[in-house]
Amino acid sequence: MRDVAIISLGQTDHARERNDVNDVEMLMPVLADAMKAANITKDRVDFVCSGSSDYLAGQGFSFVTTLDAFGPWPPISESHVDMDGAWALYEAWVKMQSGHADISLIYAYGRSSPGDIRRVMSRQLDPYYTAPLWADPVSLAALQARAGLEAGSFTEEQMAEVVAASRRNAKANPHAQLSGDAEAKALLDEDYFVSPLHKHDCPPITDGAACVIIAAGDVARELSDRPAWIRGFDHRIEPNALGVRDLTTSVSTRQAADKAQVAAGGVDVAEIHAPFSHQELILRDALGLGDDVSINPSGGALAANPIMAAGLIRLGEAAARIGRGEADRALGHATSGVCLQQNLVCVLEGE
Amino acid sequence: MADGELLTAELIIEYPFSRTTGPVIGAFFTALREGFIVGIKASDGRVLVPPFEYDPITSESLTEMVEVGDAGEVVTWAWVNDPLEGQPFDRPFAFALIKLDGADTPMLHAVDVADESAMSTGMRVQARWRAEREGHINDIECFAPVDGGAS
């Protein structure tokens, strides 16, 4: 494979609601930050790929006008996925493998504040059997959590520990929405939200955006002191219906991790896209991560969850640890769909 | 403006979507209209309820539909204290995966009990049918505990 590396990350200061800006206004400074960090101007970008969802925006073709944030003139080579930006990064990486581009810019954005996000996300379910019940992602994650708890896969104490660690880690992340010194024990005393989940087991409602720049070979070396080389990259999907899946594990994550060769060399840091606390426990297990791995030093999706960008941010954050010399081998993970239906794993290395 | 006042407005996206079902999903809804439940045999012989058109493992087209019971066992559940608009109840209820008698995979629906303490994994529940049925997942109003409670 051609050597391709993540060389920079830009992101918003994630917030509960960003009604002070439209999507273009929200994206412009994020793209500018990422390009500045990579020491490039837009004319050096060969390919642009973005991720967003019309359903979050409440408008068809919402991505069409947000492309203006890049200033696509003269015309550019560009594509868009209705998926988390981590998959946009995958598409750009593929494009670079076939030699079409040396520098790609990937961005993603999402707002959860404009609609009732649980009702909006219920439109993701199969349209015949479950969407008409308006089953929502929190309720379905709660079904998953109970299945795991009752199977003995994890405990409520471990779930609270995940939340406490996220809040603690997020104190060092200036972009995080939720951070602080939460005691797991105190968290367990809080009321249930959708039992067996507490509110803190669920992701915050976030408006935000992110941008990642990747570059190939010597171009990456020119632009970055320590590029985070993509050494393994894969994604897999499971059946849609919850009833035919084992909710207590993540088969597709395991498959992607195998293909991305996570085990061959271990990792120092893992940024895991787990919107719900118990999902981090399921994913750690599926990724085969031991206790010595630093998990979600950014705070993860529990600290800020701009839907459609949260996975891309995990890859960017994992790369940033390598860039800063804090890790030599890092893992970025992204998920999509209800109860971890689809998962992506990216292994990054410094040299 | 000088004070930089930001505007917001309500945006409503509403449509009476009409979905054609094809024969498998159509058979399931036909059965619901008649007050019973059908599933479909997967490639490995398991009975999938609700019935899927394609095998979740091999992706082969599935064709053999079979009747299953309208009572079964709660496999896992979530207690919804504060229901959202459109959900089966506007008072607290449980969403549950329910494995019906004769089925090998569970289906999602609501369970109606007075409070969370009445819910437990493994409890037996039975479909509560609506009087007026049209061939829709809501023809089953919900599931309710079978008299005598746990299996």
Next chain:
Amino acid sequence: MGKQRVAIVGIGQTHHTAVRGDVSIAGLVREAAQRALDDAQMSWADIDAVVIGKAPDFFEGVMMPELYLADALGAVGKPMFRVHTAGSVGGSTAIVAQDLVAAGIHERVLTVAFEKQSESEAMWALSMKIPFQPPMHAGAGGYFAPHIRGYMQRSGAPDHIGILVALKDRQNALKNPYAHLHEHDITFDSVKDSMMLWDPIRYSETCPSSDGACALVITNEKGGDAAAAAGRPPAWVKGTAFRSEPTMFAGRDQVNPVGGTECARDVYAQAGITDPRKQIDVVEMYVPFSWFEPMWLENLLFAEEGQGWKMVEDGATQMDGDLPVNCSGGVLSSNPIGASGMLRFGEAAMQVRGQAGEHQIDGARTALGHAYGGGSQFFAMWIVGADKPES
């Protein structure tokens, strides 16, 4: 590593119609996918990855429907990817799928694009009321009519050009069993006398709203060679390109957008084409309103600016002309929006494979598949050929 050669060895599509009342959404996409697999003589297990495309999720009211379609498309346990680039999406999706093979990541990729517009109504989905704006948007026709008027003004094209294109495409559709519209009684006068929906666009110069899907099986050189050896000639990919530009900007040429021409130049260069009109045998072009045929003939460098309508008038784009355009009947005869771009790409491949049946152009060796989307701002194109590319 170098770029790998890529071949199309399986093509499938549904019968397109206003309401496919006999199938679910999954049943619709499955039908096209199964036909593509059958054409490729492959089974679900042979496929390494699935790439799916469609236009806005609001059409069917399902957010990210690929998640629900994973089972139907045999994607379980495999990579599945969803593309959305507005109207060009069917073309973009095919390009993303071919990139996976060109990059050597997968050997056999299934790509599918669809729209089941009958679950809602395209005019509704394309004209949602936006706060703070007067409610005057009237779907794609209302958006593109001013561009067409601009073309007529700039080129001096006579009014009947649009009618000729509509008549040609609808008559071609009579040779395509999958086409949505089969208007046996269509005449020049019936098009001319049809209602002016969005003046200057008449009803019969407008695409229908269709349920439909298209699928392609894309393989590497080994797969292409194997198909050829088995007597099923593949279509070889000779070039692919995307271009995008902003929807609106000061001085933007919306009639002859720069992005379209740059995309064409890029794809021609990859395929070694220096004289497109001479070297390309047949074109499947995205023409949702008849006037876009002369506009794109110019944009794609088949004609000088302002001269495209003369090719239409001279019959050059008829099936017996020197540059047949939309022998399948095109978007004007079938428009499952998300699939329409892939149908153009697939029909181009069918021509060079010699499998287009009654609408086959004899001896077609090189074909262009073209798609556009948004406000004439997103372009996706590929050139396919009967001969294996040299590099």
Next chain:
Amino acid sequence: MSEITLPARLDDLEMVKSIRTPARLEYDYMPGAAPSRFLQGVAQKRLLGQRCPVCRKVYVPARGCCPTDGVPTEEEVELPHVGTVTSFCVVNVQFYGQVMELPYVSALILLDGSDIPLMHLIQEVDAREVHMGQRVEAVWVPDDEIGPTLESIKYFRPTGEPDAAWDTYKDNV
């Protein structure tokens, strides 16, 4: 398609072929900083554009971003309420949710001093007489109905001035 075998109880029944799944979602639409500023101007019967610091083009309504340069447009430019029809469409088609009476004319109107046409209605003239290059002016709703929305302009109507020369608007066709 494969033949489905059904349990006996489904024999001879009229099969369900479609279901209704109505959906309604409510969103807070947030136009953002620059559009809010523009719309607040409209509420005062002012048309405020923004100039790009790089290409110097004037955009109205401003979205806060120059689409070709990808930078914020911040310099405010007040524009007159007259302009030129660069192109138009006569709409004659019904669809779900539509409220306009047919036929109506929607047009791209290049306000004097602006570099981009905005879309609005043309009225007080027979649809057959609307043409490219026509000079038009905004007709506002009564003062007590004016608010921060482009609907505060009821429509544009011909001014009666001679048509604009092709060269003055050809770059916007």
